[in-house]
Amino acid sequence: MSKVKYYYDPETLSYKKIEAKRGKKIRNVFLLFTAAFIAGGLGAIVLLNLNVVNTPKELSLERENKQYELQFEILDKKMSQMEEVLAYIEDKDNNIYRSYFEANPIPEEQRKAGFGGVNRYKNLEGYNNSEKITETTKRLEVLQKRLVVQSKSLDEIIKLAEDKEDFLAKIPAIQPVRNEDLKRMASGYGWRSDPFTKARKFHYGMDFSAPTGTPIYATGDGVVIRADHRATGYGEHIRIDHGYGYTSLYAHLSRYNVRKGQKVKRGDLIGYVGSSGRSQGPHCHYEVWKDGDRINPMNFYYGSLTQAEFDAMLHASSLENQSLD
Template sequence: MAKVKYYYDSENLAYTKIKTKKRIKIGYGFLFILASALFGFLIFVLLINTSYFETPKDRLQAREIENLKIQYAILNKRMDEIDDVAEALEDRDNNIYRTYFNKTEIPDSIRKAGFKDSKRYKDLEGYNNSQLVLNTTKRIDQLSKELAIQSKSLDVILKLASTKKNLLAAIPAIQPVQNENLKRVASGFGYRIDPFTKVRKMHNGMDFTANTGAPVYATGDGIVARADNSASGFGNHVVIRHGFGYESLYAHLSKYNCRPGQRVKRGDVIGYVGSTGRSEGPHCHYEVHKDGKVVNPLNFYYGNISAVEYVAISHLANQENQSLD
């Protein structure tokens, strides 16, 4: 029951009942309704932004988000599997295919290089699950780039494989002097004592001692680039360009059995053992060059000797003795 309010009338010396005007009552009522509506609206806004009050639409969106998270987790698991396969393929590419065909391996700095564009993923930022989407997108882009590099690498290997027959024929793969004519391997590749100055210096090839006139064989298919005695110290010598970056040199010959420009096959007689030029006795000084750099010929004698013979030659060639030139 509403309280009745009075005021004291000093003129009549009596309490008079306060009568509230109708429009004021209506105003109070309106203010109450307005305040109640505002309060209710605020409570509604708070409730819909909490987990205690979900609309059917919110529940549907929540389920879709959870489903997307599961799908992204499955996608990342599959990418882990693809990444493992890609790693194995890269390992075979670098350590088997490229080694077999004498190609330099592709470094990780190229295979694993990222993207330099800092704004590449800008559109994916600012959302509730941005990090999940961003990380997955980056992984997909990285895998796509690695697979593209691997695909190009395999194209190169495929091209090399198509010329494998020519490559194998071109590699200097036999001894320049046959074992039945060979007295010994006098000196191998590495630092040796110079026979004239008695100073230790680099010996860029191998010396095969044999009687003067013993045949010297081309160690791989190629074209004779030189057959002369104009190079200092080598005397009569032959240079064969095999292709694929390989060259071989045969020095101190007594005479030639080929001419510049002539195409020769592995096993063809290109000259004969001698002691011309800077030499201490009849022998064939033999060198192998790959891509312009001298390499140890011992690594290439797989075409006409057994494993036992290779071990014996390796033992003799690695002794740091005196060379013959």
């Protein structure tokens, strides 16, 4: 209930009731509503600017931003894990795989090099999280490049492994005559006394003394390039091309078991001991050639001798005795 207001009339010496005019009442009500509206509007503007109250759209955008931030954190952890795993693989690749196959290691700067271009990331600028987005993009691109480099390196290692396996199967690696069939290793590589002239002469192979007809075996995979008696002094002999610049020669045979152009495997029977050509007794004269030069066959018996047998043969081959051819 509204209060009744009075005023003092000095003429009548009494209090009289104040009667409010209708127009004034309406004006007061209008002013009151206007003031309330202005105050409410100003309050709303202040609240909105102070982020005390958010609109539904702003609330939705805020939720999306928080979701994006969470996804960035997850992505960052995953990239860190991938970088750790890849670094482990790269280390093994450089220090084990490539080292084993005698391949040069891949430099760190080549693996982790970034990408050029002044405006490469210009389209990522102008956002609240531009710095984070740009940095993440750079990390992803470097990681992608490291994966490509490592993938190519592993392809190369596979090829090297295949070549190594082929190489190890082809190069001479066993004796041409088995130990149980040998009488003795008669003469080695080096200066020896010629059995016919008694002069000191360089002997370019190793002589394995054995009875006539003793089997002779291919010392590595390859292709027979000669099986004839047309080479001076060698008599009936066989030559096998092993690839990689290696050739093996087996001389003074009684007969051979292969023909020119035939492919053979290590351990295949190719001929038999004899004394054909310039020979003083039944034996297999064995030579190993590398890129056209005759080298010491003693270095190629790792596939058939124990350490003790190798040491014994090394001692026998070093003696400057008389050769059998």
